[in-house]
Amino acid sequence: MELRQLRYFIKAKELLNFTEAADSLNISQSTLSQQIKQLEDELDIPLFNRIGKRIALTEAGQLFYNYALQSVNRANNGKLMLQELNQLQAGxxxxxxxxxxxxxxxxxxxxxxxxxxxxxxxxxxxxxxxxxxxxxxxxxxxxxxxxxxxxxxxxxxxxxxxxxxxxxxxxxxxxxxxxxxxxxxxxxxxxxxxxxxxxxxxxxxxxxxxxxxxxxxxxxxxxxxxxxxxxxxxxxxxxxxxxxxxxxxxxxxxxxxxxxxxxxxxxxxxxxxxxxxxxxxxxxxxxxxxxx
Amino acid sequence: MELRQLRYFIKAKELLNFTEAADSLNISQSTLSQQIKQLEDELDIPLFNRIGKRIALTEAGQLFYNYALQSVNRANNGKLMLQELNQLQAGxxxxxxxxxxxxxxxxxxxxxxxxxxxxxxxxxxxxxxxxxxxxxxxxxxxxxxxxxxxxxxxxxxxxxxxxxxxxxxxxxxxxxxxxxxxxxxxxxxxxxxxxxxxxxxxxxxxxxxxxxxxxxxxxxxxxxxxxxxxxxxxxxxxxxxxxxxxxxxxxxxxxxxxxxxxxxxxxxxxxxxxxxxxxxxxxxxxxxxxxx
DNA sequence: TTTCTTAAATCGGTTTTATCGATTGATGTT
DNA sequence: AACATCAATCGATAAAACCGATTTAAGAAA
Known part of the structure; x- marks a missing residue:
């Protein structure tokens, strides 16, 4: 599990469309598909239901979303905090x-x-x-x-x-x-x-x-x-x-x-x-x- | 920034010794050194002070530690939650x-x-x-x-x-x-x-x-x-x-x-x-x- | 129905990068 | 002075992320 995968998952969850999400993330749809699959394999549970050409969150995806979001946010906030430190707005x-x-x-x-x-x-x-x-x-x-x-x-x-x-x-x-x-x-x-x-x-x-x-x-x-x-x-x-x-x-x-x-x-x-x-x-x- | 790097940083911070931390993480000391450096480059501030052969946390490292820990923990907790779901202890x-x-x-x-x-x-x-x-x-x-x-x-x-x-x-x-x-x-x-x-x-x-x-x-x-x-x-x-x-x-x-x-x-x-x-x-x- | 369009999955190949072992440099110890 | 220790660096390798092209499947349109 890597932040990259969590970021991909978050965007895919928000747009509920792999192609658009991949565009928005500046990666190919292929890559997004693979990375989501890899994440699902590691978590041992699907995050999306593939219904025809639509995707929908599974219960697992719904529950996992908050954790993913918070994990990414903590890391981002840490970086922001260090930026403030660099500008002497903290420390x-x-x-x-x-x-x-x-x-x-x-x-x-x-x-x-x-x-x-x-x-x-x-x-x-x-x-x-x-x-x-x-x-x-x-x-x-x-x-x-x-x-x-x-x-x-x-x-x-x-x-x-x-x-x-x-x-x-x-x-x-x-x-x-x-x-x-x-x-x-x-x-x-x-x-x-x-x-x-x-x-x-x-x-x-x-x-x-x-x-x-x-x-x-x-x-x-x-x-x-x-x-x-x-x-x-x-x-x-x-x-x-x-x-x-x-x-x-x-x-x-x-x-x-x-x-x-x-x-x-x-x-x-x-x-x-x-x-x-x-x-x-x-x-x-x-x-x-x-x-x- | 990836969870891998945060995990490396956390271990290095806890042991304050790259060689031991690398052992504990089952990676080479060389890899740990490089990944920490990469993280520091992205954050644009050193996390460790290299004093001779010793390392010590900088103020930035000290402050960043909590964020790193929480980010990693959120991701881990999300995974644990899904394990419970899989075992019907949730959901x-x-x-x-x-x-x-x-x-x-x-x-x-x-x-x-x-x-x-x-x-x-x-x-x-x-x-x-x-x-x-x-x-x-x-x-x-x-x-x-x-x-x-x-x-x-x-x-x-x-x-x-x-x-x-x-x-x-x-x-x-x-x-x-x-x-x-x-x-x-x-x-x-x-x-x-x-x-x-x-x-x-x-x-x-x-x-x-x-x-x-x-x-x-x-x-x-x-x-x-x-x-x-x-x-x-x-x-x-x-x-x-x-x-x-x-x-x-x-x-x-x-x-x-x-x-x-x-x-x-x-x-x-x-x-x-x-x-x-x-x-x-x-x-x-x-x-x-x-x-x- | 058949055709057309759209979206995700899959495949093969390429690029990137994480990693390693070996070496270096620097420091503290015997 | 010789030795041991630790982090940094280097060059090479293995792993992986990634892409473009293709396939598959499903809706939508004709």
Whole structure:
């Protein structure tokens, strides 16, 4: 039993005339006759009564019609549904994002949703490590974060923008007056750093290791807004990309040195089918960067 | 898109391994790979992500799965339904019957329904003419009546039994004492006959025409039980097959002469598919005749 | 009746395609 | 580095869908 035969049967039932049905199906009457017969053989019961040159549905044909129709319709509807998905009139988009990129995400996301209101978007905040893991397990479609220390062969990286690594302090702190600071001065200050797993923390760990410096870590915390609140209180300092601090009212003084810069990236999986929604959203993000 | 491809996709989705799925489907891995690819091409979207040697469903595959499953299931269920029909665990049986054969019908019908309780039976009483018309238009599956004067080429006739044509009278009537009567004596009596359209009436018309006799018709009526009541009252006589009178308490004296006999028949349409239910019911009827 | 028309079934041959085995390429494992 | 595993690809083959022509049968028309 094949959909082709069901389609033939449906048309023959509707026209009750093999010759016309065959015309309508763009096949020969011979073919239609054979395919119907084959279907009847498989079902082990005639679907049509051949009365002279007329055909009429048997009870079996009458009963089977609804099943045939529904089977064909389910398949057709599945195809239509996928067409909608291709035109972004359906489907979902799962975005992973680190806190530092929220200011870029929100306007791009708003424009995307206005254009494709049928797409269900889920945004997941988390550490780079956690989000990268979820991207690799296909839980996420796209990841917005800072560049990793090591690249993963299964991932594709696309640069969004660069942001200098900064010493972050209360706006009233004397350090805020400086144009730039040295890394060795930074490690002397009491620091509140993001926990391991955050991309900037991994970057800091790596940089300090290379410079043989060890930081004065007062506190580690896995929530960036809370971390910023603590710094705002004035007792502690932290190290973050300039973008991350934007809009918080805190001071961010660039740290002097080569490579003292974070690269914001769009990360997706290599060689997996890229949803239309991902492609579109990527464009919105790149466009958002250009606007600034 | 064909059911075959949907079946392949479903299995591949369930096992998430083309090699195993192909084994389970008794096809080569090569074939499965090609058919899935063909399906994806037609749907214009990948159903699987090929990550290295692993495969995983795409969003499209996930969404399409339910449609594929339902399409295949509808077709399978249709086939199963027809199997039940073939085993008389479903379906309908429409029986046309003339009043004269009710005594044979009821016991056969009761046995049939006990054996095939799932079959929906409809019994239609009527004149032979009316019932034959409904049989020809496929409204009836089988017809139980007396032999027609002329046979229809589209109908198949099978003898059930023969019953002598009788002069019917009240049991107290002097005529009831006779062993037989002559046709010319019958036409002298005041008769109540079934209306035209009843097979016995057609037979009587024909017989009298051939014998150049004209009857003394007091009343024509199209309801046999009422006709019998009138005869029972004693003022009138009628002509019917002996079987028709059985159990009514009336006297039935055979009419002398060649061919003064009615043939009870099973009539079906020639060359139309005979339902399993019809075949079975026919057997029950013939069996019922043998029992007597 | 006979003829004519129409519709479905059948037949033989052709084209299409589903399928296979073998091979390749790529990946993860020992 | 060698090996095992899995999906993709290739070329060949077998299966099937399909067509045109013909046959068969039934209504319709002459």
């Amino acid at each position: 979902s988009l799962n975005i992973g994002v680190t806190y530092g990129l929220r200011y870029l995400l929100t306007p791009a996301l708003m424009r995307f949703l206005r254009k494709f209101p049928k797409v269900k978007v889920q945004v997941v905040f988390g550490t780079s490590e956690e989000l990268r893991h979820r991207l690799l397990s296909l839980e996420l479609d796209i990841l917005l974060t800072f560049e990793e220390v090591v690249h993963d062969a299964h991932l594709t990286y696309e640069l969004l923008f660069e942001s200098p690594l900064c010493l972050v302090s209360s706006a009233k702190d004397p350090v805020a007056q400086h144009d730039q600071v040295l890394l060795k001065d930074v490690v002397a200050l009491p620091l509140v750093l993001p926990s391991n797993g955050f991309s900037t923390r991994e970057f800091i760990n790596n940089t300090l290791l290379q410079n043989k410096l060890s930081p004065n870590i007062a506190l580690e915390i896995n929530d960036i807004p809370t971390l910023l609140d603590l710094v705002k209180a004035g007792n502690w300092y932290t190290i973050l990309a300039k973008t991350t601090v934007k809009g918080s009212g805190l001071s961010a003084v660039p740290i002097k040195g080569k490579n003292m810069v974070r690269k914001a990236m769009i990360i997706t999986m290599t060689d997996v089918y890229e949803k239309k929604a991902v492609g579109q959203f990527r464009k919105f993000m790149l466009d958002e960067v250009k606007r600034r | 309908s049986l429409n029986i046309g019957v003339t009043y004269g054969l009710r005594y044979l019908l009821t016991p056969a019908l009761m046995r049939f329904l006990r054996k095939f309780p799932k079959v929906k039976v409809q019994v239609v009483f009527g004149t032979s003419e009316e019932l034959r018309h409904r049989l020809l238009s496929l409204e009836l599956d089988i017809l139980l009546t007396f032999e027609e004067v002329v046979h229809d080429a589209h109908l198949t006739y099978e003898l059930l039994f023969e019953s002598p044509l009788c002069l019917v009278s009240s049991a107290k009537d002097p005529v009831a004492q006779h062993d037989q009567v002559l046709l010319k004596d019958v036409v002298a009596l005041p008769l109540v006959l079934p209306s035209n359209g009843f097979s016995t009436r057609e037979f009587i018309n024909n017989t009298l025409l051939q014998n150049k006799l004209s009857p003394n018709i007091a009343l024509e009526i199209n309801d046999i039980p009422t006709l019998l009541d009138l005869v029972k009252a004693g003022n009138w006589y009628t002509i019917l097959a002996k079987t028709t009178v059985k159990g009514s308490g009336l006297s039935a004296v055979p009419i002398k002469g060649k061919n003064m006999v009615r043939k009870a028949m099973i009539i079906t349409m020639t060359d139309v598919y005979e339902k399993k239910a019809v075949g079975q019911f026919r057997k029950f009827m013939l069996d019922e005749v043998k029992r007597r």
